[in-house]
């Protein structure tokens with residue numbers, strides 16, 4: 156059998172392997188440099204950045220959820236894109252990481268401001284991931300990701316600012332079906348879809364009769380999210396044949412990553428698994444290679460979209 160070659164294409168982005176660190180779960184990226192070698196991952200997605208520093212939600216921000224999951228309400232805390240560009244990005248780059256910048260905003264104008272700053276860094280980045288799972292202050296009570304129109308508006312605006320960098324739209328699973336928003340993002344010029352962000356949930360302290368998280372509700376991630384994310388990838392692969400997809404949700408083992416490939420994703424991102432073990436992604440690259448060897452699979456690309464029903 157030929158050597159296993161884990162090289163992966165996400166649209167025009169070519170990465171050495173299909174295992175990425177998901178946004179918000181790999182520290183700020185640079186702070187883990189002494190613990191793990193980020194150049195061994197396909198790429199590192201940054202914490203989602205806003206234009207100005209953002210404080211996030213009141214503590215507690217994390218709580219364990221049944222079934223090995225976790226609920227978080229960090230609230231997109233970040234030091235602002237300028238700080239990241241000056242302090243974090245150079246350290247990640249000098250460690251050999253391929254970096255995807257994740258951005259968020261509360262209005263299309265805010266996305267544009269952050270995208271403009273990120274666009275200047277185009278030579279240092281492999282893509283921009285647009286996190287649309289955040290409140291749209293121009294449409295109170297709604298997330299961008301829950302509206303095809305608002306998602307498309309953000310993707311179109313960001314694409315214009317960061318060209319020629321590829322734009323990946325990271326979508327929310329909090330919908331009966333993600334396909335309509337996925338199609339809108341693709342039509343608006345997204346180069347790939349990242350599926351999915353966290354699922355909104357609630358945990359209660361039954362003794363005190365109050366929410367466990369300071370924010371009240373939070374986003375569910377980890378193993379319980381896996382089948383939901385897998386369904387989103389499968390449905391989008393069916394609706395948008397050949398469109399580049401990245402699977403996120405409960406990945407920690409080769410079988411989870413392979414399931415995403417079979418459903419139609421060409422790469423995966425690890426979130427919660429990295430909170431438990433910052434080396435989880437690097438370990439997965441090694442175990443995925445062994446899985447491929449054992450199953451006589453030369454490239455993960457040959458698995459993509461091959462699940463049959």
Ligand SMILES: Cc1cc2nc3c(=O)[nH]c(=O)nc-3n(C[C@H](O)[C@H](O)[C@H](O)COP(=O)(O)O)c2cc1C
Pocket residue numbers: 177178179180202203227229231257286325351352353375376377378380403404405406424425426427428
């Ligand atoms: C503590 C925490 C912080 C997160 N922060 C972000 C973020 O800033 N931007 C984003 O797009 N997703 C964020 N996410 C979502 C993850 O990137 C990922 O989509 C989600 O956790 C599902 O993957 P997992 O099951 O592997 O954790 C965060 C998740 C967690 C647990």
